[in-house]
Structures are given as C-alpha cells and as structure tokens.
Amino acid sequence: MGSFVFYWQIETRQILVFFRIEFNCLKDVDTVKNVTFVVMEFSSKLIEKAVNEMSQLPGIGKRTALRLVLHLLKQPKEQTGFLSQALLNMREDIKFCENCHNISDTKVCEICANSSRNHQTICVVEDIRDVMAIENTGQYKGIYHVLGGKISPIEGVGPSQLNISTLVEKVKSGKVVEIIFALSSTMEGDTTNFYIYKQIAEFQIIISTIARGISVGDELEYADEVTLGRSILHRVPFEKTFKNN
C-alpha cells in the first residue's frame, strides 16, 4: 500500500497556501489519506512583512513581491532608501490643482497656469494618465478637468466622490464655451458622461465627445461592429483628414 501526494496552491490576500493532499492508492478505491496546509513560510519576518506590503499593490502577487524584495536585497542599501523616500514624499507632499484637480506640485498646475492655452475649452478626463496621453498627442490646446474616477456603483463610487460639482460651477460661471468628454467608452464612462450632461445641458455651451472609430493603421475586417458602425455614422469630410486645420 503506497500513497501519491498532490499539491494544490491557492493565493489569498494575506497568505499563499499550499494544500498537500495525500491519496491512498493501489486499493480498489483511491481515498484521501491526509490533507495538510502548507503556508508559504519565510525564514525571516522582515522579508515576510515587506512581501506582504508589496503584494498589496495591484497586479503584484506574493511571488512577484518576493522577487522584487530579493532584488532590492542584492542592490546597494541606498536604492531601497531612495525608493522608500520617493514614495513617502510623493504621498505626503502631493497637491491637486485647485482649478482642474490634476496632480501637481503647485497650487495651480502648469497647464491651468499657462495663459497661452484656451481656458474656454475644458476636456473632462478620468485621471492624470489620460491628461498625459492627450498632452502627448500635441493636438489639444485647451485645459482639463480631472474627475478622479468614474461613477461605478459596483466599486462603490458615487457622483459625490468625484469632482463633478466644481465642473458644473465652472459651466455656471459662463466662462466655458466647450466641454469635451474624454472618458473611456465603458458602461461607467457613459454613465458619468450622461450624469454630467444632464446637469449642464441647460447652459448655452457646446458639449462634445471624442470621436470613436477605427484606429489609424487598423484593418476594417478585424474591427468590432459597434466601433465600425459608429465610424460610419460619424464619418468626416475627406478633406479634413489631410488639410492642416
């Protein structure tokens, strides 16, 4: 009479658990002989704590966290010091622009403080990454309004947690000519767009949204129907595509 041993691994937020399952075999019916839980054991509490904290970050599991921590151990002590200090400074001293709520080192961010930009056009985005993406195109000369998220009942994010009221205030003040919605076209993005739209529709401003369509360089046959449909419905005059505007 012998036994086979199988391992089954699950990872929870806090600990990595191996199930060690022993089966009896060479019998008529295989029976489970023994189930033991083998927790990922660290020989050092310091390592364990660092790995636990690291693995709180999105997309970083216990194993990746251990790899990162061991990498830091092999590097000079200064590198860990620089990393920790940079994170602490960032979290403590970061400011949000009073005007557009973008991340900034000063009270008013560089974009809002730039008088050569068009302050009558406001592009509504989710977070700083979208601002950076649009800035990198070099095609937009207006200013931004960073909502800080999207309305998402599933994640418990309601309109009151977003910077929506200040946007409505800006529109009410009469200084705004155009609002451009540049949220991602998901259920949450569309909900947020519509929520804001309902509050500013009564004012005499242009409300637009970024164009949806086939990406430059993409082949038509692989495009999804919704995108292709929209790009036909919202077709643009051909001359616009090569004339400098």
Add this chain to the structure above:
Amino acid sequence: MGSFVFYWQIETRQILVFFRIEFNCLKDVDTVKNVTFVVMEFSSKLIEKAVNEMSQLPGIGKRTALRLVLHLLKQPKEQTGFLSQALLNMREDIKFCENCHNISDTKVCEICANSSRNHQTICVVEDIRDVMAIENTGQYKGIYHVLGGKISPIEGVGPSQLNISTLVEKVKSGKVVEIIFALSSTMEGDTTNFYIYKQIAEFQIIISTIARGISVGDELEYADEVTLGRSILHRVPFEKTFKNN
C-alpha cells in the same frame, strides 16, 4: 499639401521617449518634415521621482510604475508609510545565517538551529526561494547552503562573490556525509556545480544532484529530448515509486 503624423515610442532606463514624425505627403515622394522628441512628461516632479525609482525594479516599466504610484495615491497615506517602512526595515536589519548564509532574523537561521534535522546532509541552493521551494515539499530533512547566486561571467559573477569557500571549509571539517547539488540546470548552474565538485571531490563524501526527469503529470510526447533521455538513463526501481521510504 498636407502632412501625416506618426508616433514611435521607445523606452530607455530613464525616460519614455515618443518620436513624433511628420511626413509631407500628397507629393511624388514622401519626405520627413519634422521629427520631434516627446518625453513622457509628468505634471509633478514628485510623481516623476517615485515612478523613476519604482521602474528600477525588475519587470516594472514606466507605465506599470505609474499605475502602482497612482494606486498608492488613492489609498490611505498609511499604506505608503507601511510599505516604505517595511522595505527600509527589511533592507537595514536583515541578517544572513552564519552557517548556511540563508536570510534570517537571527544569527543562525531556524533550519540550522533545529537539532532534529540531519546536519550531515547539505543541500546546495542558489537563494532563499529555492530553500522555500524545497521546504514546501516536506521531503527534505537535512540543512542547506545558500550560494547567493551562480557563477556567471556574463553578469560578472565570479566564484569569489559566492559563498563557496565556506562550503569547502565545512566539507574539510569532516562533519559532512552528503552534498546535494540543487542548482537550476542551466549553463551557469552546471558550471557552478562543477567548480564546487572539483574542490570537494578528493574528500570521502557522497556528492549527488537532484533527479532530472519528466514532471509528475506531464505527457511524454511533449517532453524535450534531453530531459526524457536523462529520465531513461537515470531510471529508478519501480518499487521505490510507491513504497514509503
């Protein structure tokens, strides 16, 4: 006469650079009109510094680093504090076991201090991850010797940077009965094995290496020839596979 604009993105260690290339078109020959470099610009120096430090970690690029940093910004300040402190404590206070060079909180690690383990059998491994992997099997009752790496001329790691001399000392002292090589079977691993072997071959001890073969549950047809060849050459008595040893 119009122009097309293309973006081409490269990522170096320090900065993310976009090449913005403008082509003249609607001419007989397309000519490059303008090439500008668009560096990934952050609206905040604090964010930039944190992202730069984060992206020094292996497998973490600028974009992932930005995602992690923005995640920390959305979490309570304490989380960043805990993470920084855990990393700093780990880097400052970590000790290495005097005996086996494994990472430990005490002068001698738990495995070496455990008198119920067989101190005459030493398993030679690369780093703490291998120790954890072998410990999780629950099949090994000896002690370890952590080399801290493998001999790798390409990465500039020579024998003197590894904990090889202390291993040879242990063998010389006559208290060792068996040495088990458990390094990965790469060029570097084999070189390291052979380097150590040459220095301890003259002593009357058993020198073994972990078995290479088809993984439990794997299909033969997908196995590579070298592994399958080795598993046939080093076949084991069938009775050993189901008898409790």
